[in-house]
Amino acid sequence: EVQLLESGGGLVQPGGSLRLSCAASGFTFSSYGMSWVRQAPGKGLEWVSAISARADSTNYADSVKGRFTISRDSSKDTLYLQMTSLRADDTAVYFCAKPSSASGRYYPYDVWGQGTQVTVSA
Amino acid sequence: DIQMTQSPSTLSASVGDRVTITCRASQSISSSLAWYQQKPGKAPKLLIEKASSLETGVPSRFSGSGSGTEFTLTISSLQPDDFATYYCQQYNSYSRAFGQGTKVEIK
Numbered sequence: 001e002v003q004l005l006e007s008g009g010g011l012v013q014p015g016g017s018l019r020l021s022c023a024a025s026g027f028t029f030s031s032y033g034m035s036w037v038r039q040a041p042g043k044g045l046e047w048v049s050a051i052s053a054r055a056d057s058t059n060y061a062d063s064v065k066g067r068f069t070i071s072r073d074s075s076k077d078t079l080y081l082q083m084t085s086l087r088a089d090d091t092a093v094y095f096c097a098k099p100s101s102a103s104g105r106y107y108p109y110d111v112w113g114q115g116t117q118v119t120v121s122a
Numbered sequence: 123d124i125q126m127t128q129s130p131s132t133l134s135a136s137v138g139d140r141v142t143i144t145c146r147a148s149q150s151i152s153s154s155l156a157w158y159q160q161k162p163g164k165a166p167k168l169l170i171e172k173a174s175s176l177e178t179g180v181p182s183r184f185s186g187s188g189s190g191t192e193f194t195l196t197i198s199s200l201q202p203d204d205f206a207t208y209y210c211q212q213y214n215s216y217s218r219a220f221g222q223g224t225k226v227e228i229k
Contacts (some may be wrong), residue, residue, distance in 0.1 A: 044223040045209055059216040106213040108156030112165035
């Protein structure tokens with residue numbers, strides 16, 4: 001069964017840092033570009049960041065550029081999101097997501113994790 | 123960046139109703155459009171990709187259409203399990219923006 005399991009969320013003070021992890025199983029992780037998507041309380045979905053299968057390309061939403069870093073360790077089938085200079089408006093559930101195809105360009109997300117809550121508050 | 127605009131934001135309907143949700147892109151995205159269903163406290167579920175291609179296991183009462191900048195999601199006969207929030211997403215460019223969502227409520 002294809003699964004994604006996020007961890008690392010929690011309560012952090014403004015200006016603090018947090019690293020999220022997403023453990024993948026049931027598919028060839030190294031073949032897929034992966035993404036992070038977040039959802040603030042009562043709000044819609046916001047694409048956050050993506051990384052290519054070989055980790056040679058990364059993209060970020062303007063709202064997190066310069067503060068968040070996406071990375072992956074294909075030897076551990078794990079995706080990461082390093083978050084620094086956190087702000088109150090970063091409070092959200094963070095999902096990792098797998099695209100429906102591994103073959104080039106961009107695809108929608110057919111597998112999602114259950115999400116991990118990040119709360120930024122003093 | 124490409125912006126996605128959904129309408130309406132909220133839709134009140136009854137079981138058996140035909141429901142249509144619209145999604146507009148700020149520039150052409152060809153057919154690189156997906157629709158998701160999300161229920162409270164759950165991750166989104168992919169319903170449709172390539173604007174009109176139904177995912178395996180998704181009931182045939184769901185359908186999608188459109189290309190370029192204007193797209194629609196139609197539920198032909200609303201069922202109790204369909205009350206949820208629906209999102210469109212473009213994947214023509216790296217930003218993969220989502221629409222703001224349409225909540226389908228019980229009338």
